[in-house]
Each structure stands twice: as C-alpha cells, then as structure tokens.
Amino acid sequence: MYSKIVILHFPPEVAQKALVCQLIKKFDLMFNILSARISNKKEGFMVLEISSANRSGFNKGVNFLKDQGVKISNPEHQIFKDEEICTHCGACTAVCPTEALYIKRPEMEVLFNKEKCSVCELCILTCPTRAMGLFSKATEEVV
Ligand code: SF4
Ligand code: SF4
Structure with a gap:
C-alpha cells in the first residue's frame, strides 16, 4: 500500500467539479480529506491523504488531477x-x-x-x- 498526503489547490474554474471522487472510480484510489476550504475568491484548498495499491496508481491519479487544472504539492503542515x-x-x-x-x-x-x-x-x-x-x-x- 502506498499512501501520501498532498495539497490540492482548485482554481475557481474547477473548484465546483467533483474531481476527487473520480479518483475512486477511475484509479481505484482511496482518500481521506484532512482539511478542505473554499476562499472568498472561490478557490478550493484541500489536504488529502491518497492511498493506492502501488506508487504507479497514485501517480496516475495525481496526473489526472493535474490534467484537470488542479495544482498539487507536498504538504508542510501548518495551522492557520x-x-x-x-x-x-x-x-x-x-x-x-x-x-x-x-x-x-x-x-x-x-x-x-x-x-x-x-x-x-x-x-x-x-x-x-x-x-x-x-x-x-x-x-x-x-x-
Ligand atoms: S494552535 Fe494549539 S491547539 Fe492548535 S494545533 Fe497549534 S498547538 Fe494544537
Ligand atoms: S477564538 Fe478560537 S475557537 Fe473561538 S472562533 Fe476564534 S479561533 Fe475559533
């Protein structure tokens, strides 16, 4: 099992799409939403733990999100x-x-x-x- 916490930044044009749910259907990934917020500018921010049977499946799912316009980065957790x-x-x-x-x-x-x-x-x-x-x-x- 491969598991990693990532940060997703959804620009306003994709913030309303249920892209994360498609990780289950399309790539057989599991996820746990650790934090999610929408800013005044309608941008979405989500801290997500994604789990996959292997690294390859994880990469495919992450690349799918990137192709949809989601910006993804590694977390350095902080409280705000x-x-x-x-x-x-x-x-x-x-x-x-x-x-x-x-x-x-x-x-x-x-x-x-x-x-x-x-x-x-x-x-x-x-x-x-x-x-x-x-x-x-x-x-x-x-x-
Ligand atoms: S502000 Fe205090 S309660 Fe909140 S995460 Fe930091 S140490 Fe914990
Ligand atoms: S004082 Fe602390 S608990 Fe109360 S609203 Fe502000 S951040 Fe939340």
Missing part, C-alpha cells in the same frame, strides 16, 4: 487562523497545549503564535466557527 471568521470566543485557548493560542488582555482578543504551535489540531476540533484549519505550503512537485 482565519481572522475574518474568528469571533474571539476563546474556546481554542482552553485546549491549546502549547499556548500558541492565547488571549490578549485587556482587549480580550485571541491571538495565534505560529512559532509555538505543535500542529496537534485540537483547536480545529474545538473551534465552533471553523476559523482554525490546516494549511500547507507548497514544497515540491508530487510526481
């Missing part, structure tokens, strides 16, 4: 905080084990210090507005 969505409720600060998320007083503003983040993802599970998410930087081409 969407400041437009955050309501500063403070729930994430109660679960953050490293104090990367903390309350600035007296403003009572929830701030995020990326340097202290261990990417445990507890804040993602806790945030009621889904302001916290997994972000990934493109590091290299996948295939």
Whole structure:
C-alpha cells in the first residue's frame, strides 16, 4: 500500500467539479480529506491523504488531477487562523497545549503564535466557527 498526503489547490474554474471522487472510480484510489476550504475568491484548498495499491496508481491519479487544472504539492503542515471568521470566543485557548493560542488582555482578543504551535489540531476540533484549519505550503512537485 502506498499512501501520501498532498495539497490540492482548485482554481475557481474547477473548484465546483467533483474531481476527487473520480479518483475512486477511475484509479481505484482511496482518500481521506484532512482539511478542505473554499476562499472568498472561490478557490478550493484541500489536504488529502491518497492511498493506492502501488506508487504507479497514485501517480496516475495525481496526473489526472493535474490534467484537470488542479495544482498539487507536498504538504508542510501548518495551522492557520482565519481572522475574518474568528469571533474571539476563546474556546481554542482552553485546549491549546502549547499556548500558541492565547488571549490578549485587556482587549480580550485571541491571538495565534505560529512559532509555538505543535500542529496537534485540537483547536480545529474545538473551534465552533471553523476559523482554525490546516494549511500547507507548497514544497515540491508530487510526481
Ligand atoms: S475557537 Fe475559533 S472562533 Fe473561538 S477564538 Fe478560537 S479561533 Fe476564534
Ligand atoms: S494545533 Fe494544537 S498547538 Fe497549534 S494552535 Fe492548535 S491547539 Fe494549539
């Protein structure tokens, strides 16, 4: 079994297509969506774990996505905080084990210090507005 986590960036013109589902039908791949978001510009971002019986099947599926206009890269996981969505409720600060998320007083503003983040993802599970998410930087081409 070959398994790899990749980041998919869907330009607006392909963001509405169910391309990922076709990985199952066309290439017999399995996938697990770790994170998915659509930006204000209608671009889609998805962190996906793709599993295949072998590397060849994985490459075929990834090349199919590329042919459809999806940009694919390897992940370097990071946590992001969407400041437009955050309501500063403070729930994430109660679960953050490293104090990367903390309350600035007296403003009572929830701030995020990326340097202290261990990417445990507890804040993602806790945030009621889904302001916290997994972000990934493109590091290299996948295939
Ligand atoms: S739990 Fe979510 S909405 Fe609440 S302060 Fe944290 S990031 Fe903001
Ligand atoms: S991923 Fe974990 S360490 Fe990082 S901000 Fe969220 S709760 Fe804190």
